[in-house]
Amino acid sequence: MSKPKVFCTHPLFETPRKLLEEHFEVEYWNRPERPPRAEVLKRVADTDALICLLTEKVNEELLAAAPKLRIAANVAVGFDNIDVPACTRRKVVASNTPGVLDETTADFAWTLLMAVARRLLEGDRLVRSGQWTGWNLDQLCGADIWGKTIGFLGFGRIGRAVARRASGFRMRVIYHDAVRAPAEVEKELNATFLERDAVLAQADFVSLHVPLLPDTRHLMSAAQFAKMKRTAFLINTSRGPVVDEAALVAALDAGRIAGAALDVYENEPQVHPGLVGRSNVALAPHIASASVETRTKMATIAAENVIAVFTGRRPPTALNPEVLEAK
Numbered sequence: 001m002s003k004p005k006v007f008c009t010h011p012l013f014e015t016p017r018k019l020l021e022e023h024f025e026v027e028y029w030n031r032p033e034r035p036p037r038a039e040v041l042k043r044v045a046d047t048d049a050l051i052c053l054l055t056e057k058v059n060e061e062l063l064a065a066a067p068k069l070r071i072a073a074n075v076a077v078g079f080d081n082i083d084v085p086a087c088t089r090r091k092v093v094a095s096n097t098p099g100v101l102d103e104t105t106a107d108f109a110w111t112l113l114m115a116v117a118r119r120l121l122e123g124d125r126l127v128r129s130g131q132w133t134g135w136n137l138d139q140l141c142g143a144d145i146w147g148k149t150i151g152f153l154g155f156g157r158i159g160r161a162v163a164r165r166a167s168g169f170r171m172r173v174i175y176h177d178a179v180r181a182p183a184e185v186e187k188e189l190n191a192t193f194l195e196r197d198a199v200l201a202q203a204d205f206v207s208l209h210v211p212l213l214p215d216t217r218h219l220m221s222a223a224q225f226a227k228m229k230r231t232a233f234l235i236n237t238s239r240g241p242v243v244d245e246a247a248l249v250a251a252l253d254a255g256r257i258a259g260a261a262l263d264v265y266e267n268e269p270q271v272h273p274g275l276v277g278r279s280n281v282a283l284a285p286h287i288a289s290a291s292v293e294t295r296t297k298m299a300t301i302a303a304e305n306v307i308a309v310f311t312g313r314r315p316p317t318a319l320n321p322e323v324l325e326a327k
């Protein structure tokens, strides 16, 4: 009997490849650039399972082009690229990769925070340029991190992992979330729940950790920047459209805030030109979860979800498990 077919829009890593190849006939997109949409639509026509990245939209158009599809496994925790209700209507399981990337992403939020506050990238450029003339008293003086206030908008697994690291810097932790964290979490992290505007007004560093939803699109816009301290920094490792980039550029132009460090952008891979030339902005190419260990785990979970669907087991991280229960 022929094996079911899986199309992976990336070559993945060795561990998940081996797992998949035991069970399936696997086709990979092997080129360095992301696959053009037409290519994805062509390749899903005859596939039973899809493993995709957040750069691929799994929507009505794709589902209509993939009549045999039983699962779309996203190699990311965020799933704003997947129309989950549309998958459910077509009885296609959708899955993501929660849990395995929290600590790695939290490490990177701190990498960004420290880089922008302590002007690391400016210093790196100065040293490499050959223009550095030696130690000087007022050279590249940044902002202290230790002892300051870090404020979170969104306080789920990743926000909490970032907060856990704040105690080493003896920082005050404040947060706002649609759902208040349990008392034991607040106690462990020494975190104070405040209204969103109070977080914006009191934080020296505002770190974003919300999913992209209709309600969180442009959560940070002109009105919110106006509430922040002029000395505060914005850190975004969540999703680009959570920040109104034009409003951020205007706030930076006006000196409304001190700087920003971003891993994600409104229209990736394009970056607002008003951000690119600024020295008080640190820019990363959406790599917060990019450690070899974590990206391997993410791809492995995607593979495990696919294998589970075809071996009659419950996919570990299905977003719409009701699809299987209904069968």
Ligand code: DGY
Pocket (backbone or CB within 6 Å): 054, 075, 076, 077, 078, 079, 101, 238, 288, 289, 290
């Ligand atoms: C995710 O998983 O949603 C990230 O943005 C990529 O790690």
